[in-house]
Amino acid sequence: MTRQKIDADLIERVAKGTATATECDHLEKAAAIDPVLREQLALYRALPEAVRPPQLDEADWMRLERRVMAAWESESPRTPVRVPAWAFSAFYGALALVLVIMGAMLVNRTDLPTESDTAFKLTAPPQPFDTGFPGPRGLTAAVTIDERKGNPYVGIHSLARGWVQGGDEIVTAADEQVTLSLGKRATFTLKAESALRFHEYKGRVSPYLAYGEIDCRIQHDPSRPFILLTPEARLIDIGTEFTVVVDPENDTHRVSVREGAVRVERRGATAEVHPGEEADWSSKRRGVRVRAVPPPTKPEVRPPQVSGIPDRPEREPAKQPRIEPAPAKPQVPQPRMDEPAQVQVTRTSWQRTLEALPTPVRGRIVRFYDTVERQMGSGYTQRAILNLENFLDRQRGPEREKAEFLLSECHYQLQAYAKAQAAFLHYIQTYPDGTWSEMARFRFAELSRKTR
Amino acid sequence: MTTRDERLEQVVVRCREGEQAAFSELFRLIRTDILRIVVSTVGPDAELEDIVQTASLEVFRSIRRFKGQSKFSSWLYRLVVNVALQHLRRRKTVPRPIDVGGLADVLVAADEDPESVSVHRERLRSIREIIQEIAPKKRAVFLMHEVDGFTPEEIADKLGVSRLTIKSRLFYARKDFQRKLRQQAMLMASREKTAKLSESDEEV
Numbered sequence: 307m308t309r310q311k312i313d314a315d316l317i318e319r320v321a322k323g324t325a326t327a328t329e330c331d332h333l334e335k336a337a338a339i340d341p342v343l344r345e346q347l348a349l350y351r352a353l354p355e356a357v358r359p360p361q362l363d364e365a366d367w368m369r370l371e372r373r374v375m376a377a378w379e380s381e382s383p384r385t386p387v388r389v390p391a392w393a394f395s396a397f398y399g400a401l402a403l404v405l406v407i408m409g410a411m412l413v414n415r416t417d418l419p420t421e422s423d424t425a426f427k428l429t430a431p432p433q434p435f436d437t438g439f440p441g442p443r444g445l446t447a448a449v450t451i452d453e454r455k456g457n458p459y460v461g462i463h464s465l466a467r468g469w470v471q472g473g474d475e476i477v478t479a480a481d482e483q484v485t486l487s488l489g490k491r492a493t494f495t496l497k498a499e500s501a502l503r504f505h506e507y508k509g510r511v512s513p514y515l516a517y518g519e520i521d522c523r524i525q526h527d528p529s530r531p532f533i534l535l536t537p538e539a540r541l542i543d544i545g546t547e548f549t550v551v552v553d554p555e556n557d558t559h560r561v562s563v564r565e566g567a568v569r570v571e572r573r574g575a576t577a578e579v580h581p582g583e584e585a586d587w588s589s590k591r592r593g594v595r596v597r598a599v600p601p602p603t604k605p606e607v608r609p610p611q612v613s614g615i616p617d618r619p620e621r622e623p624a625k626q627p628r629i630e631p632a633p634a635k636p637q638v639p640q641p642r643m644d645e646p647a648q649v650q651v652t653r654t655s656w657q658r659t660l661e662a663l664p665t666p667v668r669g670r671i672v673r674f675y676d677t678v679e680r681q682m683g684s685g686y687t688q689r690a691i692l693n694l695e696n697f698l699d700r701q702r703g704p705e706r707e708k709a710e711f712l713l714s715e716c717h718y719q720l721q722a723y724a725k726a727q728a729a730f731l732h733y734i735q736t737y738p739d740g741t742w743s744e745m746a747r748f749r750f751a752e753l754s755r756k757t758r
Numbered sequence: 759m760t761t762r763d764e765r766l767e768q769v770v771v772r773c774r775e776g777e778q779a780a781f782s783e784l785f786r787l788i789r790t791d792i793l794r795i796v797v798s799t800v801g802p803d804a805e806l807e808d809i810v811q812t813a814s815l816e817v818f819r820s821i822r823r824f825k826g827q828s829k830f831s832s833w834l835y836r837l838v839v840n841v842a843l844q845h846l847r848r849r850k851t852v853p854r855p856i857d858v859g860g861l862a863d864v865l866v867a868a869d870e871d872p873e874s875v876s877v878h879r880e881r882l883r884s885i886r887e888i889i890q891e892i893a894p895k896k897r898a899v900f901l902m903h904e905v906d907g908f909t910p911e912e913i914a915d916k917l918g919v920s921r922l923t924i925k926s927r928l929f930y931a932r933k934d935f936q937r938k939l940r941q942q943a944m945l946m947a948s949r950e951k952t953a954k955l956s957e958s959d960e961e962v
Contacts, residue, residue, distance in 0.1 A: 349881055
């Protein structure tokens with residue numbers, strides 16, 4: 307019997323115990339003088355033990371069962387409740403009744419403006435301000451940042467090119483301030499803890515003060531009024547300088563005029579505010595209240611307490627700048643359209659990654675991540691994992707960063723700690739300075755402690 | 759039909775009707791089967807518990823599609839094998855955690871010879887490495903044949919693949935295994951020889 311024959315068949319049969327006695331003798335003799343053969347036989351005999359399933363004790367099984375059931379409960383839909391047929395009729399009947407009542411209330415509502423409501427109509431139809439010219443990306447408006455204090459978040463992706471579009475925003479934190487020029491005639495100073503967004507409004511890009519305080523200097527042109535939007539009203543300039551404060555939390559909105567005049571328009575009411583006057587309005591009452599404010603003894607304008615922005619220290623009223631006295635002849639900075647604004651804004655690596663993407667791709671990526679985060683939030687973690695893995699299979703760019711992190715988070719949510727740990731480690735190694743690397747390091751350390 | 763099979767049948771029916779409490783019971787009934795199938799497919803792995811969890815969830819999700827046209831065990835086998843193979847495919851992109859083993863791998867019982875125990879553990883580790891090096895599909899067939907003792911026909915039935923494909927996979931898997939086993943045996947034999955030579959040098 308040759309060595310080859312022994313290697314191929316005999317060792318296996320002897321190891322399994324299916325060989326004949328003669329074959330066993332033959333192999334034993336050969337193995338006695340050949341250490342390689344002896345080792346092969348020993349390895350073959352160790353095969354069943356090597357691949358035997360590990361013995362999990364009851365505590366391990368219980369732990370695994372808890373994990374499985376938790377994951378299953380998080381992804382399984384609620385057991386459908388069998389609703390009797392009459393309940394459907396009753397439900398739809400009640401719904402129809404409610405809709406009818408609401409419709410009737412809407413029809414009979416008196417405070418809504420109508421076509422014949424002259425108070426709501428503009429005395430002169432507003433002409434487009436010099437914003438809102440159609441560009442390659444839709445409506446855009448020229449903007450430059452003139453001065454910055456602190457490091458405000460400027461969510462304007464195209465700012466380096468000198469224009470903004472609907473959806474862009476600037477948000478300042480405490481002790482931050484930004485001065486910017488919009489178009490050729492408007493200069494704003496956005497004070498601390500404020501948010502200014504840009505909306506597409508009636509065919510133009512209009513600034514919208516979501517909350518906070520803004521100081522405006524407008525070069526007035528009667529044929530082309532400038533409009534500033536706020537949550538409760540729109541302000542149309544007749545003059546040049548005014549300050550607007552919007553505090554949605556306390557339902558306080560007011561405008562004070564230093565020079566020229568401002569017309570405040572809101573549902574069912576309009577009012578003109580002149581220098582030395584202050585107008586305020588609220589969502590709970592109709593109309594606009596105008597009152598005179600003596601400039602020298604006027605108490606300091608209390609800054610709004612901004613809601614919706616967590617983790618920001620409360621603003622100290624003493625440090626806030628008072629409304630600045632108006633210069634005799636306002637110097638309106640000239641727009642610098644030829645030289646794009648140089649903005650040094652600290653943004654996360656993920657924001658930079660998104661900005662670098664072409665707009666259609668960015669839209670798709672953002673929508674994808676929105677979907678995945680929604681799935682994760684509503685307990686469909688396995689579905690989110692599937693989506694993320696498909697995404698990671700296809701995408702090869704830096705836009706994978708968030709997917710890598712979310713995948714780790716999904717495993718963590720499912721209590722697949724070994725997987726989660728490996729995934730977090732992979733994320734940390736791939737993106738050591740990534741947006742979520744600190745969180746990933748924390749998770750990794752936490753899992754290391756758990757799995758120790 | 760044994761009592762366990764009857765019980766399993768009842769639980770499967772309850773699960774298909776959407777009774778949440780039945781899933782927990784189902785898990786307790788099939789957990790060892792799942793573990794055995796996973797081990798026989800992917801071999802010894804540091805992530806066995808994770809694979810068992812994924813496979814269990816997949817069973818829960820798919821239980822409504824089980825029509826009872828085949829045996830539940832066959833259906834379960836095919837499903838779990840597919841999950842395990844999917845896991846192996848995915849693992850290429852995610853680095854594996856390092857399996858440092860448990861305390862039992864370090865300690866030696868008082869009545870055991872430490873040297874022989876060490877050699878035996880080395881052999882087990884070598885075998886596991888060799889198995890991990892075989893391609894996943896071939897490995898699954900090889901382990902089902904070697905560990906569970908299934909014939910190629912039974913494996914073909916369980917995996918839903920033709921008998922000839924299974925035979926081919928088994929042939930190549932065994933060939934791979936034998937080749938690597940011989941290489942490993944030569945390596946270990948040479949180590950043993952070197953150790954003996956160094957011992958004799960010390961004696962001299």
